[in-house]
Amino acid sequence: MSxxxxxxGVGRSSPKAYLADEGRWESIDRVLDRRGPWTDEQFVGGxxxxxxxxxxxxxxxxxxxxxxxxxxxxxxxxxFSDIHVIxxxxxxxxxLNRQFLFREADVGxxxxxxxxxxxxxxxxxxKVTPYHGKIQDHPPSFYLQFDIVIAGLDxxxxxxxxxxxxxxxxxxxxxxxLKPLIDGGTEGFKGQARVILPTISSCYExxxxxxxxxxxxxxxxxxxxxxxxxxxxxxxxxLEWPKVFKDKKLDTDDPDHIEWLYxxxxxxxxxxxxxxxxxxxxxxxxxxxxxxxxxxNAIIAASCCNEAFKLATTxxxxxxxxxxxxxxxxxxxxxFEHERRPECPxxxxxxxxxxxxxxxxxxxxxxxxxxxxxxQISRPSLAYSGGKPLYYQAPPQLHAATLKNLEKALPxxxxxxxxxxxxxxxxxxxxxxxxxxx
Amino acid sequence: xxxxxxxxKDEQAAAKKKPKMTAAQLRVQKDLTELELPSxxxxxxxxxxxxxxxxxxxxxxxxxxxxxKFHFTFAINPNYPHEPPKVRCTQKIYHPNLDxxxxxxxxxxxxxxxxxxxxxxxxxxxxxxxxEPNPDDPLNKEAAEDLRKNREGFIQNVKQSMxxxxxxGETFDRVLVS
Numbered sequence: 001m002s003x004x005x006x007x008x009g010v011g012r013s014s015p016k017a018y019l020a021d022e023g024r025w026e027s028i029d030r031v032l033d034r035r036g037p038w039t040d041e042q043f044v045g046g047x048x049x050x051x052x053x054x055x056x057x058x059x060x061x062x063x064x065x066x067x068x069x070x071x072x073x074x075x076x077x078x079x080f081s082d083i084h085v086i087x088x089x090x091x092x093x094x095x096l097n098r099q100f101l102f103r104e105a106d107v108g109x110x111x112x113x114x115x116x117x118x119x120x121x122x123x124x125x126x127k128v129t130p131y132h133g134k135i136q137d138h139p140p141s142f143y144l145q146f147d148i149v150i151a152g153l154d155x156x157x158x159x160x161x162x163x164x165x166x167x168x169x170x171x172x173x174x175x176x177x178l179k180p181l182i183d184g185g186t187e188g189f190k191g192q193a194r195v196i197l198p199t200i201s202s203c204y205e206x207x208x209x210x211x212x213x214x215x216x217x218x219x220x221x222x223x224x225x226x227x228x229x230x231x232x233x234x235x236x237x238x239l240e241w242p243k244v245f246k247d248k249k250l251d252t253d254d255p256d257h258i259e260w261l262y263x264x265x266x267x268x269x270x271x272x273x274x275x276x277x278x279x280x281x282x283x284x285x286x287x288x289x290x291x292x293x294x295x296x297n298a299i300i301a302a303s304c305c306n307e308a309f310k311l312a313t314t315x316x317x318x319x320x321x322x323x324x325x326x327x328x329x330x331x332x333x334x335x336f337e338h339e340r341r342p343e344c345p346x347x348x349x350x351x352x353x354x355x356x357x358x359x360x361x362x363x364x365x366x367x368x369x370x371x372x373x374x375x376q377i378s379r380p381s382l383a384y385s386g387g388k389p390l391y392y393q394a395p396p397q398l399h400a401a402t403l404k405n406l407e408k409a410l411p412x413x414x415x416x417x418x419x420x421x422x423x424x425x426x427x428x429x430x431x432x433x434x435x436x437x438x
Numbered sequence: 439x440x441x442x443x444x445x446x447k448d449e450q451a452a453a454k455k456k457p458k459m460t461a462a463q464l465r466v467q468k469d470l471t472e473l474e475l476p477s478x479x480x481x482x483x484x485x486x487x488x489x490x491x492x493x494x495x496x497x498x499x500x501x502x503x504x505x506x507k508f509h510f511t512f513a514i515n516p517n518y519p520h521e522p523p524k525v526r527c528t529q530k531i532y533h534p535n536l537d538x539x540x541x542x543x544x545x546x547x548x549x550x551x552x553x554x555x556x557x558x559x560x561x562x563x564x565x566x567x568x569x570e571p572n573p574d575d576p577l578n579k580e581a582a583e584d585l586r587k588n589r590e591g592f593i594q595n596v597k598q599s600m601x602x603x604x605x606x607g608e609t610f611d612r613v614l615v616s
Contacts, residue, residue: 042441052439147439157517160461168458180440205461208520209553216548219541220575243539311440318440345464349457381471387463388487395473401486421457423468430464432457 015124025050028079031315040314049313054079057312060146061085062135062162064111066292067152067184069101070301075150076119076126078309083119084146086131086138087112098294135162140169143179148308150182152301156211159183163196163204164346170199180311180318184304186296189327193303194338195311195319198347202321202338205346214288229269229276233285236264252287261286299325342429349429350375355436356410362391363406369422369433376426382433385419410435462518466490469557479561490514493528496565497615502593503533503568506600506613510542510564512557522551523560529611532599534571534582538608542567543577580606 018024032049043049059080061071064087075083089111091102101118102111112130119128131138135158143149143165153159163181171177181196183204196203221227222235241250241261251257262282269277283289303323310318322338325331342348352375356365362382369380382390390413391405392398405413414420414435422431457464466489475481480495496508508531513524525547527540535543544563546555576582584592595605602612 040440057439156520160517164461175441208461211520211553213551214521216551218543218545218549218575219547220535220543220577223537223541223543223577224579239537239539239541314440345457345461345468379471381467383459383463383467385458387459387467387489389467389489392467392471394471395475395481397480397482398470398486398489401483419458421459421464421467423464423471425472430457430468 018124025079032313036316038317040317043314045315049315050079053309053312054081056082057148058082058146059084059308059312060143060149061152062149062158063087063152063154064099064101064115064130065089065095065152065154066098066294066297067186067301067304068111069099069115070297071150071152071184071304072101072115072119072128074301074305075308076123076128078305080308080312081126083126084129084131085112085116086133086135087115088132088134098292098297140165143169144177146179148180148182148311150184150304150308152184152304154185159185159204160208160346163198166196167198167203167347182304182307182311184300186292186300187290189293189296191296191300191325191327192323193300193307193319193325194322195307196321202340203344203347206341206344206348207322207338226268226272226274229265229274229278229281230285232265232268232272232274232277233261233282235268236261236282237286240264250286252283258283258286293327296325296327299327345430349431350427351432351434353434353436355438357438358409358411360410361407362410362413365410365420365433366391366406375424375431377422377424377431378426380422380424383421385421385432390420411437460516462514462516463489465519466514466557473558473561475558475561476565479565490518494561494564496568498565498568501569502571502596503600505615506531506568507615508568508613512560519553519556522547522555523557525560525564529613530609531613532578532581532595532605532608532610533567534573534576534578534585535567537577541577543575545575 033045035043035045057080059075059082061068061083064072064085068085068087072083072085090108091106091111091114093107096102096104101115106114110130110132112132116128116130119126149162149166151159151162166179166181169177169179178198181198182193183196184193185191217231217234219238222231223239226232226235237250258279262279265277265282307319310316319335320337323333323335325333340347354365354368366380369375370377379393381392384390389398389402391402416435416437418435420433420435422433470489478497478499481492483489483492492512494510494512498504498506509528511526511528515521525542527536527542530538544567546559546563571585573582573585584595599605599610600613602610604610
């Protein structure tokens, strides 16, 4: 019996019949009905576990692009039914070769909304809630509602943001505040999937030093001795743009800006007899685009969703904690435990509570910190949690600008519960001091 | 659902308050407050509440550029230290490694930047350019050529340019301390 496929991509005769058919979970139920050799002690199996997976687990997918489409598909077909997806982008025609939840008619529409509609139509029983917007526009309370967060992002700054947000959300009074973050990433034929248990395992910021820095050519080469088409494009974007347009910021999403760069780069390439400057390469260089490979996305998304499944069902131990995949020359994968960095600015560091009197001055607080034997602090610099200096030891001008705060009474500077961030040459990390008035 | 909190309880490290500051800001606070600048370098913060945007003056006390005061702007974006700070010279100066728009050719500001480097490394690197101008990585080709072919002539050109004079038809900013 072959299923009929209609134009909407719905492959079964009726959603009702599909939903009634418990047999569709047959393969997945095999791992949920009995224990395996590595199954977690907590594993119950059977109805209860299936219930968690199929109706209780609330999962957030960040990004509905190359990885996001794969992730949403996998989650829905694995049996997750309460899926949420957030993406600020709209669909571009160049996405259609791999972002298979979108069609030509969808160009210009919200990725999150379109992806959610497609998955719901294609997989009866799956509920996908879209959010068209920036992750940064949602408060911690928004993220608190989910059980698991999966990120399929293409930006380092967005990853750093969600990582820091989930780490900061951890509240020892509230066990539910700890949200596992599954981070997937791809770059051409390479990719990685990792499981981050905020404040328990190594976080995204712990491994920031491992990232390959963005490709940059020596500025003197692009200015004087260009040899590659990329040198001509960087000459146009790095040197010519600010020279011609002064303070006007280059918008790499504006086709007119790319066109201008392309014209400039082409002229320079002709002058130096360099071939290969094209419009697409110009856009690729200035936006730092690395060609996306559909198979890499599929492999990484599969790994991410496998981890989400294991976390939700406890049917097998989860990835500990970093899987890298390299598909350039062969199919190579390596899994290792990335360790926490004690000096990590996000998950490292120490925190203490300072019980202070209302009559204390800032100077008294500084002296109190320096006197603590357990901290080894000698020249502490203090800032408000928003980053504004409260008292800096150096450089001289900031020291002078903040010196007058020392004699001020603490209640004039800080309210009860405020956090002060302390750095010191003796501390390899940062110290967070929470102010409590006696 | 996995009970992560039970994993957590086994860990020695109890939950601690984590700083709400961005990682870039934390790193800048650490970089700045541990700066030990020589008397030849001075920072200035137009807005002391904003530590991500500031200026640096370099007044070399030896070498060809002695007697000048060179002004740079630093702009640090939220991706610091994954990305280097953006540094420009605000004056038009005659130097093999700076162009007339204030772009600086210093490897650690671009292709050789690494997150383990810090603001101090960049500042020391900038000062080094004034002590040892490098004709092999030119941004101002004419100046580099002068330095390579005729060091004495180059020194005269530098003095001329620092007084606000012109070299090869190009007028430069006066940068003398006094």
